[in-house]
Amino acid sequence: MAAVSSLAFPPPVGRPARLVVLVSGSGTNLQALIDAVADPAYGAEIVAVGADRDGVAGLDRAERAGLPTFVHRIKDFPGRADWDAALTASVRAYQPDLVVTAGFMKILGSGFLGAYGGRIVNTHPALLPSFPGAHGVTDALAYGVKVTGCTVHLVDSGVDTGPIIAQGVVEVTDADHADGGEALHERIKIVERTLLVEVVGRLAREGHRIEDRKVWIPA
Known part of the structure; x- marks a missing residue:
């Protein structure tokens, strides 16, 4: 083992x-x-x-x-x-x-x-590990997903590949395809801001540990 x-x-x-x-x-x-x-x-x-x-x-x-x-x-x-x-x-x-x-x-x-390392917190407007990189919203939309969202994760040497701390889900509607994802991105940002504030506060107050890519925050 x-x-x-x-x-x-x-x-x-x-x-x-x-x-x-x-x-x-x-x-x-x-x-x-x-x-x-x-x-x-x-x-x-x-x-x-x-x-x-x-x-x-x-x-x-x-x-x-x-x-x-x-x-x-x-x-x-x-x-x-x-x-x-x-x-x-x-x-x-x-x-x-x-x-x-x-x-x-x-x-x-x-x-x-x-x-x-292990103390750098980032957000990404997609549900990692799907759709990393600079075009997470439009890539998810082009793929035809029915739900997307945002990810708060720790940063490592890759592009959006660090251990995931938390994720928030946002539904994709038919109307999102008409404007190229602008409205979808705005809805993701609302969830993203709330999730980032929640996660950073918990890390600050409670600390965290990383075990083989899993991030644990004390209850």
Whole structure:
């Protein structure tokens, strides 16, 4: 029998969990987390927001909330490894317990994964492992599925291949095929925001462990 690999990530004791959130766009998931952490009972605080591009609405949301921000654009670095090292250093400066990639559209490198593997939370607008990648909504629609949804998972070195934490289901209607999935994507986003807030709060308050791709959060 193969040995069971196990990693444990207990919650912080006597303080809220520290979150660094990474964004690339409008930051609606970030806003949901900003709203959630306003309640002390949530058990977490956002200590910084990072982005891979300038001028995105997610940074505006962070600044309105009084949160520190940083930006690392890939084009400003000699290579992808240099960008990853800079991103890792900036995140490390805030000593996070969890990193949340909330609409962050870049693949994290080995250095970042080495520093925060098992503690990076991502969302995807499909029911993984089906329809990974940047076109999860339209790929699911084109395949003809009757239900789709969203997945909150931990990030690993693949594209949307990390251990699944939770999933939410959204029904596909005939009307969704008429607009190319725009309305469907909006319905998925509503479920996604709620699920992300719930999962991050539970990880912050209760911790988690990973056993052979299964994520367990204490009841």
